[in-house]
Amino acid sequence: MKRAKEERPEMKKIGFIGTGSLGSMLIRGFVRNGVIGPENINVINRSPEKPLRLKEEGFSLRIYSNYRELINDSEIIFICVKPNDLPQVLERTGRVFPQTKLVVSTLLAPSLSDLEQIIDGKLIRIYPSVTQSTGRGVTIVTWGQAIGNQDRTVFLPYLNALGKYYVLPENLYRAAGDITSCGPAFMAAMVGALAEEGIKHGISPEIAGEMAVETMLGTALLLLERKLTFSELISQVATPGGCTAEGLKILEKSLPGIMDEIYEATCNRQEAVSESVRKALSH
Ligand SMILES: NC(=O)C1=CN([C@@H]2O[C@H](COP(=O)(O)OP(=O)(O)OC[C@H]3O[C@@H](n4cnc5c(N)ncnc54)[C@H](O)[C@@H]3O)[C@@H](O)[C@H]2O)C=CC1
Ligand SMILES: O=C(O)[C@@H]1CCC=N1
Structure with missing residues (x-):
């Protein structure tokens, strides 16, 4: 009996314009999860070093200098x-x-609605994070107006390969992106500050770093596997009358204000970047 030909995502040729942190992360994530065959990666990058570094990691990229050829x-x-x-x-x-x-x-700006004014094509906007080369992390996605059901079916394996994804309207990109895309940097800064305090008081940088990372990983697993809420986990750690509760009082005083400031700063930056790209593209 003849079977209908199944579309295997790894048979598709995928192009990447830009192979910096994010482009490289996508390539690593897709290959690791088998949605791109090693021979099917086409790249173009402004400088040759970054694609060459990926080649040294073992990815057999086809490196282009002509944009139209890569698109074709x-x-x-x-x-x-x-x-x-x-x-x-x-x-x-x-x-x-x-x-x-x-x-x-994958760009911070312009928004998809702005891009649709500029580019004629089937557009999708995603906002991933660097953690996703590990297969864990979150992509935010918005489908363009020209995207139909068949296009979604084609694209979903790529989203699934990167971890979880959420389809969100663009007005929530900043709120969500601060958690998911900027989040790895914010979390590393906070956990790094915990380690720094240990170093200041005599622990070696190597050991303090390992302690902090292992504890971050264990905390994430506990939240995920035991399905604890953040406050349930906090109350398991903060023995009444103990040290954690004292530390938490300080965090509770400062953190909400800091988070509000961060949100305001990231929104302002996104708006400024959007405006500058809008101007550049209107020339
Ligand atoms: N790094 C992250 O965690 C995230 C980044 N993004 C977005 O992804 C985009 C890329 O960010 P990163 O990878 O972090 O930046 P990056 O600076 O590490 O990489 C950008 C790459 O683009 C290349 N490039 C510049 N002009 C080019 C051109 N005309 N043709 C071909 N290649 C060119 C550069 O050589 C560089 O390798 C940004 O728009 C950023 O907003 C989105 C979510 C997360
Ligand atoms: O900092 C940025 O603008 C990009 C987008 C989110 C993470 N990196």
């Missing part, structure tokens, strides 16, 4: 450059992408 040879194209480099990329790719291709923006 790829079925899904991830744009992973900094927002201010987008105008230069669009100058070289053109603003019209064939309807047979999915074009995925």
Whole structure:
């Protein structure tokens, strides 16, 4: 009996414009989870060093210098450059992408609704995080207006390969992205500060670092596996009358204000970046 040909995601050729932190993370995450075959990765990056570094890691990339060739040879194209480099990329790719291709923006800005004014093509916006090369972490995703059910079916294996994903409207990108995309840096800063305090009082940097990371991992696993809420975990640690409760009083005083300040700062930055890209693209 003849079986309908099943579409295997690893058969698709995938293009990456920009292979910095995020582009590299996507390549590592997709290959690790088997959604891209090792021979199917097309890349173009401004400088040659980063793709070469990936090659040294064992990824057999096809490195391009011509943007249109990369687009012709790829079925899904991830744009992973900094927002201010987008105008230069669009100058070289053109603003019209064939309807047979999915074009995925990972950029902080412009928003998908702004991009849809500029680019003609099947657009998807994702906001991933660097943790996702491990297969864990969260992608936020918004489907463009031209994306249909078949396109979603094609793209879902790639989202699943990176961990969890949530489809959100763009007005929630900052609130969600502060947790998921900036979050790894914020968490590393907080856990690093815990380790620093230990170092200040005589623990070696190596041991303090290991202690902090192992404790962060154990905390995450406890929350996940035992399905504890944050406050349940806190009350398991904070023995009444003990030290943790004293430390927590200090955090409770400062943290909510700090988080509000962080949100305000990231929103302002996103707006400023959006405005600068909007201006650059309108020329
Ligand atoms: N790093 C992160 O955790 C996250 C980053 N993003 C977004 O992903 C995008 C990329 O961020 P990163 O990878 O962190 O930046 P990055 O600076 O590490 O990488 C950007 C890469 O783009 C290349 N590039 C610049 N202009 C180019 C051009 N015209 N053609 C080809 N390549 C070019 C650069 O050489 C560099 O390798 C940004 O827009 C950022 O907002 C989104 C979520 C998380
Ligand atoms: O800092 C940034 O703007 C990018 C987006 C989220 C993480 N890195």
